[in-house]
Amino acid sequence: MRRKRIIGTIIYHILVAIGAFVMIYPLLWMVFSSFKPTQTIFATASQMIPTEWTLDNYITGWKGLQRYTFGTFFANSFIIAMGATIGTLLSSSVVAYALQRLNFGLKKVLFACVLSTMMLPAQILMIPQYLWFSNLGWVGTYYPMILPYWFAVQGFFVYLIMNFIGGIPKELDEAAKIDGCSYYGIFARIILPLVVPSLITCAIFSFIWRWDDFLSALLYVRSVKMYPVAMALKTFTDPTSSSDYGAMFAMSTLSLVPITIIFLIFQKSLVEGIASSGIKG
Amino acid sequence: MKKVLALLLASVMTLSLVACGGGNSGQSTEAPQSTATPASTAAPEGSQEATNAEPGAYDPASAGDITLTFNWWTNQKRTEVTTAACEYITSLYPNVKFELVPGSWGDYWTQMSVQASSNDLPDIMQQDYAYIAEFVKNGYLLDLTPYIENGMVKVDTIPENTLVTGMVDGGNYALCAGVNAPSTLYNKTLTDELGIEVPDNITWDQFVEISKKIYDEKGIKTLYSFSNSENQQLFYTRSLGYKDFFSNETGVTCTVDELAVFYQRILDGIAEGWMLDYDAIQANGTEIDTHPMFAQDLPEYSVWNAMQWSNQLAALQKAASTKGIEVGITTWPADDVTKANFLKSSQFFSVTRDAQDKDLACFVLNLLINDVEVNKLLMAERGVPAPTDVAAATMDVVAAEDPTYPLVVEFLNKCTANSSPIFEPNPAWSGDLRNGAIQDTHNAVLKTKPTMTAQEAAQAVVDQAKKLADENK
Numbered sequence: 003m004r005r006k007r008i009i010g011t012i013i014y015h016i017l018v019a020i021g022a023f024v025m026i027y028p029l030l031w032m033v034f035s036s037f038k039p040t041q042t043i044f045a046t047a048s049q050m051i052p053t054e055w056t057l058d059n060y061i062t063g064w065k066g067l068q069r070y071t072f073g074t075f076f077a078n079s080f081i082i083a084m085g086a087t088i089g090t091l092l093s094s095s096v097v098a099y100a101l102q103r104l105n106f107g108l109k110k111v112l113f114a115c116v117l118s119t120m121m122l123p124a125q126i127l128m129i130p131q132y133l134w135f136s137n138l139g140w141v142g143t144y145y146p147m148i149l150p151y152w153f154a155v156q157g158f159f160v161y162l163i164m165n166f167i168g169g170i171p172k173e174l175d176e177a178a179k180i181d182g183c184s185y186y187g188i189f190a191r192i193i194l195p196l197v198v199p200s201l202i203t204c205a206i207f208s209f210i211w212r213w214d215d216f217l218s219a220l221l222y223v224r225s226v227k228m229y230p231v232a233m234a235l236k237t238f239t240d241p242t243s244s245s246d247y248g249a250m251f252a253m254s255t256l257s258l259v260p261i262t263i264i265f266l267i268f269q270k271s272l273v274e275g276i277a278s279s280g281i282k283g
Numbered sequence: 284m285k286k287v288l289a290l291l292l293a294s295v296m297t298l299s300l301v302a303c304g305g306g307n308s309g310q311s312t313e314a315p316q317s318t319a320t321p322a323s324t325a326a327p328e329g330s331q332e333a334t335n336a337e338p339g340a341y342d343p344a345s346a347g348d349i350t351l352t353f354n355w356w357t358n359q360k361r362t363e364v365t366t367a368a369c370e371y372i373t374s375l376y377p378n379v380k381f382e383l384v385p386g387s388w389g390d391y392w393t394q395m396s397v398q399a400s401s402n403d404l405p406d407i408m409q410q411d412y413a414y415i416a417e418f419v420k421n422g423y424l425l426d427l428t429p430y431i432e433n434g435m436v437k438v439d440t441i442p443e444n445t446l447v448t449g450m451v452d453g454g455n456y457a458l459c460a461g462v463n464a465p466s467t468l469y470n471k472t473l474t475d476e477l478g479i480e481v482p483d484n485i486t487w488d489q490f491v492e493i494s495k496k497i498y499d500e501k502g503i504k505t506l507y508s509f510s511n512s513e514n515q516q517l518f519y520t521r522s523l524g525y526k527d528f529f530s531n532e533t534g535v536t537c538t539v540d541e542l543a544v545f546y547q548r549i550l551d552g553i554a555e556g557w558m559l560d561y562d563a564i565q566a567n568g569t570e571i572d573t574h575p576m577f578a579q580d581l582p583e584y585s586v587w588n589a590m591q592w593s594n595q596l597a598a599l600q601k602a603a604s605t606k607g608i609e610v611g612i613t614t615w616p617a618d619d620v621t622k623a624n625f626l627k628s629s630q631f632f633s634v635t636r637d638a639q640d641k642d643l644a645c646f647v648l649n650l651l652i653n654d655v656e657v658n659k660l661l662m663a664e665r666g667v668p669a670p671t672d673v674a675a676a677t678m679d680v681v682a683a684e685d686p687t688y689p690l691v692v693e694f695l696n697k698c699t700a701n702s703s704p705i706f707e708p709n710p711a712w713s714g715d716l717r718n719g720a721i722q723d724t725h726n727a728v729l730k731t732k733p734t735m736t737a738q739e740a741a742q743a744v745v746d747q748a749k750k751l752a753d754e755n756k
Binding site: 041042044045067068132133136141142220221224225226236237238239245246247249 | 358359366382398573
């Protein structure tokens with residue numbers, strides 16, 4: 003019986019490992035290809051491990067565009083992703099607190115509005131948003147990519163934090179109220195410390211989404227010195243000419259590093275955040 | 284009070300120095316001039332310009348400190364050479380700086396239409412033949428005719444056939460940044476090995492004969508017409524004596540029966556085995572770096588030729604060299620190549636309606652097109668320079684860097700003698716036909732079990748074209 007279970011476990015793990023490998027293969031292929039000499043990448047596409055290791059792709063790729071190295075592009079991406087993420091966290095948690103704990107007129111309508119932003123595809127908003135930002139004179143700046151997120155525009159995060167707050171016993175609020183806390187005090191002293199796991203979940207998702215965001219950079223950024231990484235990477239390829247795929251893979255690999263590090267550090271809280279918000283919500 | 288006066292005097296002197304330096308270098312395209320050379324005393328600003336004035340002379344220094352935006356779709360080489368050329372222009376005219384914005388082809392047009400909608404187009408933009416008419420119709424581009432007439436933009440060494448490609452309704456809206464011609468790029472190492480001579484102005488029969496021979500001996504196939512591109516339909520139609528493939532009146536110019544011959548050729552090629560079928564093309568794609576020409580370890584997926592443009596020879600040769608392949612060049616095949624063949628501008632430069640200083644933008648445009656030193660830096664990456672004198676003067680420099688360049692120039696010279704005027708810019712609805720019937724019929728006939736006859740395919744294209752043309756009248 004026990005032996006049977008062990009065999010079952012082994013088979014299960016082998017199958018899962020194969021599945022995982024299939025999933026991660028494209029990524030591994032890119033990472034290993036970035037260490038191949040660029041002209042051999044497609045000639046040896048079927049073989050993953052390079053026969054000849056080289057760092058040339060990283061050196062040529064890092065040179066970037068014109069006089070701007072990839073250091074500039076990484077810094078730009080950080081500014082955008084951090085700016086938007088901090089804004090999202092602050093605004094979403096305040097809104098979530100209000101919708102979950104306070105009573106005020108039109109609360110249901112406002113909640114429906116928040117939910118509807120989750121259901122509306124971003125592409126539909128693109129044109130009106132662009133015209134609006136253009137009239138504000140924000141085109142060519144980072145404002146359109148950062149400032150809107152300071153107004154809790156991502157319903158998903160509001161909803162996530164709301165569920166999490168819902169899981170916190172109301173008795174804690176009441177105790178704080180008896181001790182003389184205002185609504186702001188309750189939020190700052192009771193709610194905020196307790197929703198940290200869900201804030202971390204939101205932070206990770208927000209950061210990854212902003213880091214990967216290509217389209218708004220394409221629409222709003224007007225000079226190379228302001229390019230984020232996603233946009234700089236795209237200029238490496240041209241299907242009508244020969245492209246430096248080696249350099250592109252090398253820089254793509256580097257662009258994954260920040261996200262991977264953030265994910266590894268906060269992974270535990272991420273899972274915790276999703277799990278507990280799921281159960282208690 | 285004394286201090287203020289001193290400051291004032293100092294600033295006047297600096298200003299006049301800058302003005303003199305700029306004015307002086309404005310007359311020369313040779314070496315960068317130091318702004319300090321004519322540092323005589325604080326000469327009155329006007330005098331320098333007055334002495335240098337000649338009819339049509341424009342002094343870029345009069346524009347003051349300015350940053351021109353210049354957008355183009357790019358590859359890495361193009362980014363390098365264009366940046367170098369613009370830095371050189373800045374070294375000549377220190378008050379003219381550039382904001383250079385390279386982008387990839389697909390994103391470029393998204394970006395440009397977005398910027399056009401907010402009156403925010405760059406000063407100078409790269410243009411494509413397919414887009415000029417639309418951009419002019421919307422009033423996005425500046426008519427260069429007045430600047431050509433007053434001599435600021437020189438076009439006298441640009442061949443007439445090339446110049447007209449940038450004209451819409453009699454106005455000059457775009458100048459050719461590099462000349463190009465349709466070309467069959469082929470694996471010369473392979474044809475040499477088989478003792479095959481690929482002729483210039485290759486006819487369809489010669490093309491079939493060579494293709495069959497290569498297929499019989501090596502199992503290597505041939506690429507002809509595929510996907511959502513009407514290039515070969517156009518070339519075929521032109522060989523019949525029509526100038527265009529698309530027609531705003533009737534949809535397409537030729538008849539169903541004429542077009543059916545074209546599709547029958549593909550069906551025959553597939554049936555006889557020498558033409559690469561749809562599935563194989565889909566499996567491999569036809570991007571330069573991974574072109575099926577280099578897939579020789581898989582004969583059923585590999586081809587001996589690529590239907591490209593002459594300015595792509597360098598890139599294809601670069602990729603081919605890693606496989607030890609030498610690439611040859613000839614025209615696309617047609618029954619009458621002289622009727623079918625044409626010279627095309629691979630791309631254009633235009634000044635847009637939103638340019639901050641239109642005089643200066645035209646002045647810089649002229650440098651990009653006509654200045655020998657600038658074109659030496661541009662390395663003919665966009666195609667052979669259109670002005671014949673510039674093409675000749677830059678030959679050696681470019682050939683030293685790119686060994687295929689003399690071959691391209693020689694090929695283009697042959698084409699000039701053996702070509703007809705280019706077709707009209709494509710109508711706006713052509714994209715729908717391309718992604719519609721053209722693609723569908725290609726997919727249907729390029730199968731080992733074709734799902735359409737030649738007659739049906741031709742009918743489908745003609746019908747949809749007619750419908751689209753009628754809808755857009």
